[in-house]
Amino acid sequence: MVRAKVCGVTSESDLRAVERAGADAVGVISEVTVDTPREVSLSRAATLFDAAPPFLTTTLVSMPASVTRAVELAAAASPDVLQLHGDFDADEFQRIGAQTDARVVAVVDSESPARARAVAHVVDGVLVDSVSDDGGGGTGETHDWTATAEVVETLDAPVTLAGGLTPENVAEAVRTVRPYAVDVASGVEAEGGVKDHDAVRAFVRNAKAAADGIRPEVPS
Numbered sequence: 715m716v717r718a719k720v721c722g723v724t725s726e727s728d729l730r731a732v733e734r735a736g737a738d739a740v741g742v743i744s745e746v747t748v749d750t751p752r753e754v755s756l757s758r759a760a761t762l763f764d765a766a767p768p769f770l771t772t773t774l775v776s777m778p779a780s781v782t783r784a785v786e787l788a789a790a791a792s793p794d795v796l797q798l799h800g801d802f803d804a805d806e807f808q809r810i811g812a813q814t815d816a817r818v819v820a821v822v823d824s825e826s827p828a829r830a831r832a833v834a835h836v837v838d839g840v841l842v843d844s845v846s847d848d849g850g851g852g853t854g855e856t857h858d859w860t861a862t863a864e865v866v867e868t869l870d871a872p873v874t875l876a877g878g879l880t881p882e883n884v885a886e887a888v889r890t891v892r893p894y895a896v897d898v899a900s901g902v903e904a905e906g907g908v909k910d911h912d913a914v915r916a917f918v919r920n921a922k923a924a925a926d927g928i929r930p931e932v933p934s
């Protein structure tokens with residue numbers, strides 16, 4: 715079994731589409747230091763989380779500059795999960811986790827798997843992404859899945875795979891990496907910041923079918 719997270723939701727209608735597709739988690743992006751059409755204000759993130767139905771895990775995706783700001787963000791938007799891009803070390807993650815009710819997920823650059831091992835013991839999960847030079851995600855780029863498969867195998871923590879996933883490649887990604895969850899942002903969009911509801915449905919279906927050993931369907 716694999717969990718599916720759909721990230722970069724900016725509207726209530728996309729939120730409903732994510733839920734109807736059977737996704738396990740939804741991500742809303744706020745306070746990031748990169749230019750992205752998927753960013754919303756913190757108050758908008760809080761509104762979207764309030765509109766989320768029960769049993770859909772809400773995730774705030776952010777790039778705060780300090781421990782204090784990370785804690786403030788979680789308090790302001792009340793997500794279930796705080797997904798943190800940036801350079802926090804284990805001590806900083808521990809301090810964030812101690813001051814928030816949200817679960818904390820550390821984003822790790824696929825090219826720095828050692829960082830996953832350095833922080834995994836103080837966070838609730840690790841997300842391995844194809845990180846851009848400025849530290850952001852949403853690159854639409856895949857990375858070396860066999861290296862991430864090794865992280866999954868050797869780390870005693872839930873590892874989420876992200877970066878360039880689409881309805882077309884997610885089945886192969888799941889079979890190769892065997893992650894705890896898969897995460898997609900740009901790969902299921904009709905345009906920047908707007909989800910393609912058919913693609914969202916196909917992404918979730920294909921991820922879960924692959925984990926169950928069922929052949930994927932590719933949307934026309």
Ligand SMILES: O=C(O)c1ccccc1N[C@@H]1O[C@H](COP(=O)(O)O)[C@@H](O)[C@H]1O
Pocket residue numbers: 721722741743746748750751752775799841843850851852853854855876877878879897898899900901
């Ligand atoms: O999606 C963004 O624009 C973004 C900006 C800054 C930080 C994180 C961002 N998104 C995260 O990137 C990954 C994968 O994105 P993609 O599928 O390759 O487009 C995902 O974890 C999003 O949470």
